[in-house]
Amino acid sequence: MCLAIPGRVVEKEGDVARVDFGDGTLREVDVSLVEVKVGEYVLVHAGFAIQVLDEEDARETLKLWEEILSQEVTP
Amino acid sequence: MFRFRDRTTAERIIKKLREMGLNIFLMHVCGTHQDTLVRYGLDCMLEPCGVKIRQGPGCPVCVTTPEEIEEALILARKGKIITTFGDMMKVPGESGSLQSMRGKGHRIQVVYSIRDAVELARRVREDVVFFAIGFETTAPSTAATLLSDPPSNFSILSCHRYIPPAVKALLEMGETRIQGLIEPGHVSTVIGTRPYEEIAERYRIPQVVAGFEPLDLLMGVYMLAQMIRKGEWRVANEYVRSVKPEGNTKALKVMDEVFEPTDVAWRGFPVIPGSGMKLRQRFEEYDARTLFEDELKELRGMEFRTPSGCRCDEILRGIIDPPECPLFGRVCTPQSPVGPCMVSAEGSCSIEYKYGRRKINRESIQMGSGKR
Numbered sequence: 001m002c003l004a005i006p007g008r009v010v011e012k013e014g015d016v017a018r019v020d021f022g023d024g025t026l027r028e029v030d031v032s033l034v035e036v037k038v039g040e041y042v043l044v045h046a047g048f049a050i051q052v053l054d055e056e057d058a059r060e061t062l063k064l065w066e067e068i069l070s071q072e073v074t075p
Numbered sequence: 076m077f078r079f080r081d082r083t084t085a086e087r088i089i090k091k092l093r094e095m096g097l098n099i100f101l102m103h104v105c106g107t108h109q110d111t112l113v114r115y116g117l118d119c120m121l122e123p124c125g126v127k128i129r130q131g132p133g134c135p136v137c138v139t140t141p142e143e144i145e146e147a148l149i150l151a152r153k154g155k156i157i158t159t160f161g162d163m164m165k166v167p168g169e170s171g172s173l174q175s176m177r178g179k180g181h182r183i184q185v186v187y188s189i190r191d192a193v194e195l196a197r198r199v200r201e202d203v204v205f206f207a208i209g210f211e212t213t214a215p216s217t218a219a220t221l222l223s224d225p226p227s228n229f230s231i232l233s234c235h236r237y238i239p240p241a242v243k244a245l246l247e248m249g250e251t252r253i254q255g256l257i258e259p260g261h262v263s264t265v266i267g268t269r270p271y272e273e274i275a276e277r278y279r280i281p282q283v284v285a286g287f288e289p290l291d292l293l294m295g296v297y298m299l300a301q302m303i304r305k306g307e308w309r310v311a312n313e314y315v316r317s318v319k320p321e322g323n324t325k326a327l328k329v330m331d332e333v334f335e336p337t338d339v340a341w342r343g344f345p346v347i348p349g350s351g352m353k354l355r356q357r358f359e360e361y362d363a364r365t366l367f368e369d370e371l372k373e374l375r376g377m378e379f380r381t382p383s384g385c386r387c388d389e390i391l392r393g394i395i396d397p398p399e400c401p402l403f404g405r406v407c408t409p410q411s412p413v414g415p416c417m418v419s420a421e422g423s424c425s426i427e428y429k430y431g432r433r434k435i436n437r438e439s440i441q442m443g444s445g446k447r
């Protein structure tokens with residue numbers, strides 16, 4: 001139920017966008033809850049985009065992980 | 076770019092956890108976390124590291140009460156068209172399930188999104204009721220829909236719920252010694268990390284907001300383990316690529332405009348203060364409970380029983396694992412579910428039934444497989 005899937009906005013008209021989920025599926029998505037431009041990635045849940053994702057944040061995750069994992073384990 | 080399934084990193088985390096010599100009990104409140112946990116066998120990798128994790132009340136279908144299901148059944152019997160998400164169909168209510176009602180010729184329609192329900196309402200003359208379940212991930216879509224002037228034959232049976240009050244209730248009840256919480260990534264995408272700060276302070280419990288890839292979850296566990304070891308109770312965010320401290324402010328505003336908190340019961344729990352989302356008075360004309368008050372009078376005096384032997388209540392409070400229910404896999408299966416935890420794709424019982432058997436002979440994580 002709370003699963004949300006990332007997809008790329010390929011077209012947008014008002015609050016309705018066409019989102020490409022990468023496996024050949026294109027769906028109409030309501031984007032009224034986010035500020036998004038064509039070409040950007042959104043996280044879609046039950047037909048609504050709930051967040052805009054960017055590559056910078058994805059890189060940030062990998063950096064965060066590396067940082068945490070490189071710390072010594074406290075005995 | 077959004078795939079996080081590197082096996083070496085996973086092995087590194089597991090090794091570190093093992094070195095820590097842990098014996099901890101964690102809880103999460105999200106069906107999708109449970110799916111990742113069991114689907115990829117992380118539960119089996121973590122147990123030898125001294126980490127036990129259970130799902131609490133984190134399945135919207137499962138926590139919907141028999142009374143609420145009965146409301147939908149009554150409205151269907153009275154000739155309304157009921158629209159809802161697929162997982163709700165088979166949940167047994169007092170007088171059958173939505174699926175069995177459909178079998179008797181009543182009109183029940185499964186939708187992928189509330190948008191489909193509104194479109195249906197535009198096409199027909201009958202009343203179309205959307206049986207609205209879900210936490211803060213889903214509620215903004217209901218709110219945005221009501222703000223966009225849906226047709227007058229469209230209404231909402233709101234069973235939306237807020238997660239933070241349930242987390243508090245869980246800690247307040249103190250039935251299990253929860254040492255750390257994994258907070259749900261997509262609920263948190265909407266509400267942000269701040270609502271958890273108060274919980275951390277009040278109950279002195281460490282929390283990590285985590286995503287849904289296997290590595291997200293392992294990382295979340297590791298972050299929690301570190302906090303537990305250090306005796307800290309912070310709110311950490313592992314899912315930075317989706318969750319901002321302030322959440323999605325636009326969605327929050329929309330949700331707040333349409334809903335107000337109300338006290339509701341959750342399956343397995345007593346009434347949890349401020350945990351329900353009630354339509355504000357301004358939206359009364361879309362509130363099925365107001366519109367069909369007369370029809371729903373039937374509910375009064377009805378008694379609701381838990382199916383005999385079903386231990387969903389304890390599953391939802393994180394007290395037992397599915398195989399501890401005597402009906403699990405014998406009397407209760409996804410084909411003929413006894414309780415909602417076996418119906419919903421997000422219920423602990425159905426997840427355990429689906430993937431649990433993989434535990435045999437499973438040696439390492441199958442990071443590559445298991446595409447959703």
Ligand code: SF4
Pocket residue numbers: 384385386387388390397400401402403404407408412413414415416417418424
């Ligand atoms: S196995 Fe079935 S009967 Fe037992 S707790 Fe789970 S859903 Fe309920």
